[in-house]
Each structure stands twice: as C-alpha cells, then as structure tokens.
Amino acid sequence: MVRVVLAEDGVLLREGLAGLLARFGLDVVAAVGDADALVAAVAEHRPDLVVTDVRMPPGFTDEGLRAALALRHDHPGLPVVALSQYVDRGLAADLLDAHGGVGYLLKDRVVDVEEFAATLRRVAAGGTAIDPEVVRRLLARRRDPLERLSPREREVLALLAEGRSNTAIARDLVVSEAAVGKHVGNILAKLGLPPDDDTNRRVLAVLAYLRSPNG
C-alpha cells in the first residue's frame, strides 16, 4: 500500500483529500497543515509519497514547495506532488530535477478524482506528472522547431510532457501503441532529443527542451 503524507492548510480540503486518497486505497499516514509539520511528518513516517499544497502558512507564498524541495534534497527520489493555485513556470522548473517521482498540478485538478488518484500513483511509482496547463503554456511559447511537428505529433508531445506512457497516450488518442511509438520517435528526432524507451527520462528530456530559452 502506498503510504502518503498530506499537507494542506485548508481544513475542509485536507479532509476531502484524505477521503479521496483513502477511497483509492492510498494510506494517509499523516495529514498536516503547515510546512514545518510536513517535514516532521516525513521524518517520522518515511512515506512513499508526499502531496503538498504550494502555498501554506505562515507566509502563504510557496512554503509548501520549499519544504518539498528540501525533502527531495534530503531524500533524493522521494515522490512529491505539489498542488498550486496558479501556473508558475518557475516553481514547476524548480521541482523538475534529474530524479523522477515529481508532480506539479493545479489544485483544481483534484476534483477529477479518478485522474488525480491515477496521477498520484504514477508519481509514487517514480513517474513525472506535469499539469496540462503548464505544458500548454510551454508549447505556446516555443516556436521554430515545434512548427515542424504535425498536429498529431503536437498532441502526442503535449501528453508526453504531462508524463503519460505510450500506453496511456494510445488510449487517450484512440490509436495503436505502435503508432504512438512512431510519433514519439519522430518527435524526438525532429527536436534533436536522444531516443529513449524509459518514459520518465523521455518526459524529462522533453520538458528540459520546452523550458530551454531558445531553440
């Protein structure tokens, strides 16, 4: 069973999230309301996954995210999902390091309960999950080489950047997995990225490409 430490300062939402996690068979070992308590709870429970609000007391800016970064630093690879009120590409970039097991989602996504639970499981298993809105903005900012991609390839790229596996992408777009594999190969080639079968490394490469200032 995946053991989770949950940090969210709003009491109602915290209870709702705890209920959601329990409903999907995730074991909430601690549910806390601020960043210091989060760090303490992780030290105590050694969870398999941390789910934290970015904005928490006392300063109500990015305490939750800072705590998450500190935790990732002390426990490399500890899976962390940060929930944010708004898209901040800087914050998202801070989270994405060389290790997998990272999620950056808009808070509103939690209401799509099944998808949210699936995302948490993916991150707990070492995957990467980036909010579609973040990906959309990264894609919108990038021009030249992306224009060489076909519309279908751009669709695949967006899903790829969110952290989906080939299987998931194939299901979403209702095509065969082999077709997705071909698209992915074309995308990586057109963007000059090394071909890679590991989903997570591939996602990170794509995100690194999208974040880089020029190209």
Add this chain to the structure above:
Amino acid sequence: MIFWKALRGRDFLVTRWPWRALAHVAGTPVVAAVVAVPVGLLSLPGVLALSPTQSAGARVVFAVVGLAVLGAGLPWVARPLARLERWRLRLLEPQRRLHHPPTGYRDAATWREVAYAVLLLTLGPLVYVPAFLVAAFPFMLLGGPLLLTGADGPVALGFVVTDSVGEALGYAAVGLVVLPAVPYLWSVVAGAHGAVARALLHDDERLAEVARSRARLVDGFDAERRRIERDLHDGAQEKLVGLTLRLGLARLDVPADSPAHEHVTRAHEEAKQVMAELRELVRGIHPKVLADRGLAAALEDLADRGPVPVELRADLPRLPPHVESTAYFVVAEALTNVARHSGATTASVTASASDRLLVVEVRDDGRGGADPAGGTGLTGLADRVAVLDGRMALSSPVGGPTLVRVELPWSA
C-alpha cells in the same frame, strides 16, 4: 463664496455677516501693527542703504545684506502671520479648509505667505486708511449738532464746516441716511481682503489635499480588492473545491444505472464550472500570483494567457503592493488591447526597476492608431498611475507600432 452671496442679499444688514466682517477688519490694523515691528527690524539694514550719509560702497553692502536679511527672515514672520490670518479668514469662510504648512525656502507656498505679509503692510494701509476715513464721515455728520453745542465757533465735520445748529442737524440727517452704507463699505473691504488671503494662503493646499485624498482612496481601494480576493480564496473557493471533490467521490459510489448517478454527475460538472468561473472572477479582482509571487511572476502569467505570443523581459524585486497592482493592470489592459484591436502577431513586455522607478513597456507590431480617448480603459488606468505620481505615455502612429510606457516611482 458664501460671503459675497450674502452681501448681495437684500437682508444682508440683518444677518451675522456684517458683524463678522467688522470683526475681521477691526482686527486687521492690530495684526498689521504687530507684524510691522519684526518686519521693520528686518528692513533696517536695507533702510541704511537708502541713507544719503553713507558712502556709495557702504550703501551697496547694506543693500545686499538688507535683501539677504529680508529674504531669510521674512518667511519666519510670514508663517505665524499666515497661520493667524487663516484662522481669521474663518470669520468670512466658516467652512474649515485643510491646510498643510509650506516646507521651506524652496516651497512656493512659503513665498506666497511672504507676499501676503508684504501686501498687508503696503497695500493694507492704502486701502484701510481711506476706507476708515470714509466710514467715519457719517458718524461725524451725526455728531455735528452735539459738537456744535459744546463749541463756540464753526466746527469741521469731515469735508464740511458749519456754525449753525440747524445746518448741523441737516448734515446729521444726511449722515443718518448714508449710515447703512457703512457696513457695506467695511464688508467689501473685508471681502476683498479675504479674497486676497484665500488666494495666497489657501488654494494650493486644497489641491494638494485633494491629491493626497485621491492617493489614499486608491490605496484603500487596492487594499480592499486584496482583502476581497483573500476572503474569497480562503473561504468560498476552498470550500467549493472541497465540495466538488466530494461530489466526484459520490459519483463513484452511486450505481451507474441509478437515477441519482446522472444527478450527481451533473452536479459535479456544474460545480467544476462554477469553480472555473469563480477562479476567473478572483483573478480579475486581484490575481493570487501577483499577491504571492510578485509582479514578474504575474506578468509571466499574463504573457502566457493571451492569444498573441508575448516576449517578456522582467527582472524585478518585490515592489510595494499598490505599485505592483497598478503596473499589472496597465499591462493587462494593454495586452487586452493588443489582442482585441491591434492585429499584432507578436508583442513584448519589458519591466525594469531601479531603486526609485519602475518602468514598464508594452509594444506590439500591430496597425497602431490607438486613441487614448477612444475608451480603451487605459485612460482610467492613467488616472491611477497619476495618483502614484507616475506617468503613462502612449505612442501609436497609424500603421504601428504601438508602445505603452509606464513609469511609477516607488520607495521601499
């Protein structure tokens, strides 16, 4: 002004105004006499320069020193005088006016106070002395018969001389007839004096007060928006997310073929829609990203949202909230105009801050011809910028490009 209006009224003489005016004009010679002493002392070196017994060189020295002494000393006399005169002015203008004292030698208000003091001592006697003589004339005529009975020769009554009681009684009758004109005379003098005093001692300060109160208003408005945003966010918004989440969970537990399933599913979808609407509403009031992460992050968010690609260069420290929000809403409005009217394919936003000035520029490669008077919403924002002592400029020749530039002074 209310006093002049009263003066034109038919019932002026039975109102309180003649007596207030009398109190004012009667006080003036006393005030002038008191002020004359320090001003006279300050004038001494200058007066020596006029003395024919001094050598030419000494007179030049006295003249220079005299002017310097006068220039340095007069404001110190004029300031308490101005304070007293503002207080006396309330005899004629009972409504209280806010006033902020001038700040020093470089403040124009200081020299207006000095001008008032000089006028009081120069023009003052030229007006008050003849007015007093004219006003005294009817009283002399009235007193004529009385004077004549105690005297044994002809008596001078102002401009006339008489030695017959009958004639004196005639003059007294004339005096009685013109007597009601006297309150009008002193009232006109008081009114004119008051007008000069108001012009020299008041008007600017009132404008300054208006500007200050406008700045307070905008500040208060801004703080209120942030408070509403915070309340909505911590209250309704969070609860709504919690509720929608519960509806999502409930949907899973209701059998898919039951009638309740459809209702719960719809309720879930609608709650999600309300969530999105509320989020947009709150963003329009005061974006969370602006409050939490500052102007640079908020501009990034703005740049990401619009349909026209925006190149953003913003490297900024955290600035005071009202500066950040004013700059933010200017850029938001400018980018809205870019998207709606300019036909531009790209735009750029640059923001940089020195330790005193924030400069933000929004450019686009569109067709130009933007008219600030054309209700672009920028005019309203220009007012906000002006309240912060900032400047906003729009350059939009027909054919483009369009540039909106805002400069906002700030201090930590």
